[in-house]
Amino acid sequence: MNRILTYLFLSSCILLFSCAKKEGCTDPLSLNYDPEAEVDNGSCEYSSPTPYELNVPPLFAQNINPPFIPNNNPLTVEGVALGRKLFFDPILSGDGTQACASCHTPQFSFGESSQFSTGIDGIQGDRNAMPLFNMAWNWGNKFFWDGRAPHLEAQAIAPVVNPIEMHNTWINAIHSLQNHPQYPQLFEAAFETSIIDSILVTKAIAQFERTLISANSRFDQYLMGQISLTPSEINGFDVFMDETRGDCFHCHGNAANPLWTDNDFHNNGLDASFTDNGLGITTGDPNDNGKFKTPSLRNLAYSAPYMHDGRFATIDDVINHYSEGLVWSSTIDPLMKKVGQGGVQLTPQDKADLKAFLLSLSDPDFINNPDFQAP
Amino acid sequence: MKTKRIFIATTLILSVIAFSSCSKKEGCTDPLANNYDADADKDDGSCTYNATTGKLSFSFTHNFDGTPVSNTDFNQFNYINQNGDTLSLTKLRYLISDIRLYTSTGDSILIEGYKLVDVTNNTGLSWAPADDIPFGSYTGISFIFGFDSLDNTGNYVDLNSATWNWPAMLGGGYHFMQMEGKYRNNGSDSLYAYHMGTARPSMGVFEQNYFKADLGAITISNNANIEIKMNIAEWYKNPNTWVLNDFHSTLMPNYTAQIMMNQNGRSVFSLGTVSQ
Numbered sequence: 001m002n003r004i005l006t007y008l009f010l011s012s013c014i015l016l017f018s019c020a021k022k023e024g025c026t027d028p029l030s031l032n033y034d035p036e037a038e039v040d041n042g043s044c045e046y047s048s049p050t051p052y053e054l055n056v057p058p059l060f061a062q063n064i065n066p067p068f069i070p071n072n073n074p075l076t077v078e079g080v081a082l083g084r085k086l087f088f089d090p091i092l093s094g095d096g097t098q099a100c101a102s103c104h105t106p107q108f109s110f111g112e113s114s115q116f117s118t119g120i121d122g123i124q125g126d127r128n129a130m131p132l133f134n135m136a137w138n139w140g141n142k143f144f145w146d147g148r149a150p151h152l153e154a155q156a157i158a159p160v161v162n163p164i165e166m167h168n169t170w171i172n173a174i175h176s177l178q179n180h181p182q183y184p185q186l187f188e189a190a191f192e193t194s195i196i197d198s199i200l201v202t203k204a205i206a207q208f209e210r211t212l213i214s215a216n217s218r219f220d221q222y223l224m225g226q227i228s229l230t231p232s233e234i235n236g237f238d239v240f241m242d243e244t245r246g247d248c249f250h251c252h253g254n255a256a257n258p259l260w261t262d263n264d265f266h267n268n269g270l271d272a273s274f275t276d277n278g279l280g281i282t283t284g285d286p287n288d289n290g291k292f293k294t295p296s297l298r299n300l301a302y303s304a305p306y307m308h309d310g311r312f313a314t315i316d317d318v319i320n321h322y323s324e325g326l327v328w329s330s331t332i333d334p335l336m337k338k339v340g341q342g343g344v345q346l347t348p349q350d351k352a353d354l355k356a357f358l359l360s361l362s363d364p365d366f367i368n369n370p371d372f373q374a375p
Numbered sequence: 376m377k378t379k380r381i382f383i384a385t386t387l388i389l390s391v392i393a394f395s396s397c398s399k400k401e402g403c404t405d406p407l408a409n410n411y412d413a414d415a416d417k418d419d420g421s422c423t424y425n426a427t428t429g430k431l432s433f434s435f436t437h438n439f440d441g442t443p444v445s446n447t448d449f450n451q452f453n454y455i456n457q458n459g460d461t462l463s464l465t466k467l468r469y470l471i472s473d474i475r476l477y478t479s480t481g482d483s484i485l486i487e488g489y490k491l492v493d494v495t496n497n498t499g500l501s502w503a504p505a506d507d508i509p510f511g512s513y514t515g516i517s518f519i520f521g522f523d524s525l526d527n528t529g530n531y532v533d534l535n536s537a538t539w540n541w542p543a544m545l546g547g548g549y550h551f552m553q554m555e556g557k558y559r560n561n562g563s564d565s566l567y568a569y570h571m572g573t574a575r576p577s578m579g580v581f582e583q584n585y586f587k588a589d590l591g592a593i594t595i596s597n598n599a600n601i602e603i604k605m606n607i608a609e610w611y612k613n614p615n616t617w618v619l620n621d622f623h624s625t626l627m628p629n630y631t632a633q634i635m636m637n638q639n640g641r642s643v644f645s646l647g648t649v650s651q
Binding site: 062063064065137139238241242243244247249250251253254255256257262287331332333334335336337338339340 | 449450465466530532533535536537538540542543544545555556557565566567568623624625627628
């Protein structure tokens with residue numbers, strides 16, 4: 001009996017002694033490394049990217065579905081900052097002369113003032129660079145004029161290696177970034193790895209692009225009850241919403257849809273036959289030939305020229321197209337209902353007022369937002 | 376020694392209790408249950424009961440006088456309407472709301488909510504509301520085509536996101552239907568956009584234009600999937616023979632067209648297969 005008691009006493013002592021060992025984080029690489037800790041208790045913490053709270057404008061929150069942020073690419077402060085740096089950095093191009101921002105310039109609503117983009121080799125493309133904003137609300141996630149990119153990350157893959165755009169290889173672009181004095185650290189901060197690849201580059205760029213929100217035009221302020229519109233702008237909005245006059249709303253939205261696009265694809269009666277099949281190239285369906293993405297009407301004041309091929313230099317040209325210039329083709333959208341008469345035949349006054357309304361969708365705060373300029 | 380005796384006695388008593396309780400028959404002891412066991416002495420939680428309510432789901436199918444229509448049939452001049460016009464579809468989407476089941480006592484059960492059925496994009500072709508519906512024989516099932524006057528004043532972010540709004544100058548709210556395509560007219564192709572919503576008899580005066588689609592009696596005895604069939608040809612047929620050459624576009628502010636759509640729409644829907 002005494003022997004048993006002795007064993008019990010001893011083993012209790014051993015247990016107590018081991019309990020007295022200091023527990024804590026024993027990893028010197030962690031944020032909360034405790035040099036006195038002898039037993040690791042799983043409490044080590046490592047620096048992780050800070051979640052970025054997308055600032056959803058009230059008009060968006062009240063009226064439309066929440067923004068689409070893919071689960072595998074949540075917005076982080078570090079990721080957005082990295083994406084911004086990459087967006088404006090010519091390092092991604094073959095000869096270090098062009099950045100995303102070369103053709104997607106803030107002052108042009110992240111579009112371009114020339115009809116076609118010219119790549120690093122001086123070769124011109126055949127489409128107008130699309131303005132960039134409110135892209136987290138493109139829920140269908142079809143990007144480019146022809147919808148060929150299934151998400152924003154995929155969109156950013158293409159221009160880097162397009163021979164008539166940035167004409168680089170991803171291997172070369174990654175090599176440049178990996179050997180840069182700052183980028184490995186910035187990727188570490190954003191993605192917890194300093195091993196750079198094209199997936200992470202496009203994830204960062206997409207994060208930055210999703211923060212490009214435009215929601216403070218005069219018309220937004222009018223909807224928020226902050227300002228009044230001019231009689232001309234009011235009539236212009238009526239023309240826009242009137243099926244007997246402009247009938248613009250079926251594709252370009254309305255006061256309850258602050259995007260001013262349906263994010264869908266239409267043949268809007270530009271040509272009798274197609275030199276560019278648009279959506280049809282992507283789907284392979286001839287019924288989609290000649291259809292292009294509906295662009296948002298926001299920031300038209302900054303994003304001339306217009307249409308997928310930049311054929312119209314002015315807003316007046318665009319209005320005249322829908323008023324008198326429509327041309328029949330096999331896939332024309334039934335909403336181009338007066339194609340037989342060339343269009344909706346607006347009066348000069350209605351045209352002027354429609355233009356005034358369209359210009360009220362311009363958002364100078366967006367193009368001047370310091371967070372959206374080159375870092 | 377006394378302690379030991381008490382211990383032995385206690386152990387014996389406990390084991391008697393333990394063994395006798397183990398030998399009691401376990402089972403379902405509720406006479407109202409499906410698997411009531413009259414011999415069971417002890418309820419073991421195994422009782423099962425017949426469900427008295429279940430879930431309904433709805434499938435929306437489309438045909439043109441019996442020929443099935445899906446988006447793969449779009450863009451082809453496959454259909455001839457009552458007036459003899461050959462036509463194609465390029466877009467078909469519509470809104471239904473407030474499904475209601477009617478009991479023999481004159482009461483009804485409302486399944487609140489709405490569905491935007493988008494044949495073009497092959498989305499919204501089925502709907503599974505969360506409501507529990509009592510089993511039974513119902514004298515009728517109906518839904519509202521579009522929104523009733525109250526629902527049509529709401530703000531619906533998903534419908535706004537689908538650019539489904541109806542202009543304020545025409546009474547506001549939402550489209551009830553957008554059906555678009557081409558028709559052949561004297562050898563040449565023309566466009567039509569058959570859009571339905573609130574009607575405007577005159578400037579600033581609006582008339583509710585939704586209707587209740589009655590699908591007839593239905594018996595629900597289990598979780599059930601209910602097929603709701605749209606015969607697209609009926610939009611052009613009954614009671615008004617639709618002449619596309621007269622009514623093809625700018626129909627939203629066209630009061631006559633809106634009222635004819637409402638009249639023709641009442642025979643468009645029917646009850647299809649009920650699987651349960």
